Amino acid sequence: MQPDPAILVPFPADRSGRSYLCGLLGSGIRKSRSPDIHETEAAALGLRLVYRTIDFESFGAGGEALPNVLQAAERFGFDGLNVTHPYKQLILPFLDEMSDMARGVGAVNTVVFRGGKRIGYNTDASGFLGCFHDGLPGAVVERIVQLGAGGAGSATSHALLLRGGAGNIGIYDVDAARSGKLVENLVRHFGEGRAYVIPDLSALAEAVKKADGLVQTSPVGMSSHPGLPMPTALLRPEMWVADIIYFPAETELLHAARTLGCRTVGGGAMVVLQAADAFKHFTGVKPDIARMLRHFNEEN
């Protein structure tokens, strides 16, 4: 129409109460809890925030669509996106900047659009660290043994060495090439002696004997991969044990550790803590983590 209402009236300069548009990129994510987690906390804070899932599976696309999707999200006025499987590494070439943590981990789960730039963060790593410090206050971290050298293991080891005060970390993985690659990367970032490969079960037994604690990041112990990622006979009561698996809430390994008297922490709060950190990146507003945890647990 002419005159057109959308064009002619200037937007008031002193507009307050801006709104936030966020989303999650991934494949097979229609059931994600992230929209609820972010929108509910935003509403509690009095912020206008809408969070959408952009499910590549549902429109039959793969990683080749990433550049177009990112460009469209910027043009549509998204403030930021979370990124999940299988795009946490594939997205890296399309970012302008990355946090030290994200660069170290080599994966991004949070992208913020700001001033025409795409800035990548890894709040899986910071979320793990939050869980770890909350669940195991005062834990000695001079010598750590970590099970698993995949994406999760890269995030936890980087987080512990970069911001967790860890002395050194020994990495054990059933795939020795993978632990070698992670250790190489950790040594490049943090220096010689801060990380080393645990090549086999007998070396694992030796390392655990001297360890302050154990970080479990392999998939073994998940409901879909039940079992034990290492012999529980190696555990000592003085150790702490952190397992990032949260489904089930207590893995067989954690159960054995707790029975033995170890201090333990599970991965349950990580979902919320990674979301809380992403929320802060998207909005600049610090969310109420206790409220987010309560809401998450109520809805489960």
Next chain:
Amino acid sequence: MQPDPAILVPFPADRSGRSYLCGLLGSGIRKSRSPDIHETEAAALGLRLVYRTIDFESFGAGGEALPNVLQAAERFGFDGLNVTHPYKQLILPFLDEMSDMARGVGAVNTVVFRGGKRIGYNTDASGFLGCFHDGLPGAVVERIVQLGAGGAGSATSHALLLRGGAGNIGIYDVDAARSGKLVENLVRHFGEGRAYVIPDLSALAEAVKKADGLVQTSPVGMSSHPGLPMPTALLRPEMWVADIIYFPAETELLHAARTLGCRTVGGGAMVVLQAADAFKHFTGVKPDIARMLRHFNEEN
């Protein structure tokens, strides 16, 4: 990471309080008031709604981008879009369904994504009708003269004939071909005798003599096109006069009509009423029009 929080936890089935994502497609729309109009009313209703402008000008694209933008909006979970200059007609080939009003006008300013379909509406037309009925209650509409046969004129004449109870409408436009085309279209929809061309100023004088009222839809009278779209000497005090221009709030024509004693209505409320109708299409919730008008006027 593995396990991935976004994928594994099922979304609660009884989730209440869904959110709404809407936007405006157009060119040169960065200053649009629509985000504020929609978001403020949604917040007052306790709805989570974010409204974004998708400004083709700002990313150097034209109508050729429409199919991709619509597809991306669907994939990103938009509930609907408003459409403005210059895409209200260009968008038609990419819609699955249209309301009778939109089909009649031949233009769409509101698209709803529902059940995998794109449904087009014209709330400029319904917005005009709302303004007309509110501003001129009980107006006799047996014989109407309309100035202007452009996009706005198509909307107002269709609205008056389809849902406004109008008897017949004579169309005058400085571009005679344009009035011919509009009348042809109106006759096809509403039957012989419901619309006719007013070919020149002397015919206009004759038509106005017998008219119950006058609808002004040409751009003449806008701040950017000051002046009079017809000689004010033709006006009679018994007539009503509706001008869809709202900037200025009172055009020279309206001022002359009011001075003469005519009942008049300006286009001020149309911006809000078209938005209110679009809001209802997007959310299924009826907005509070009085509150929307108050907010709009406060912010002006």
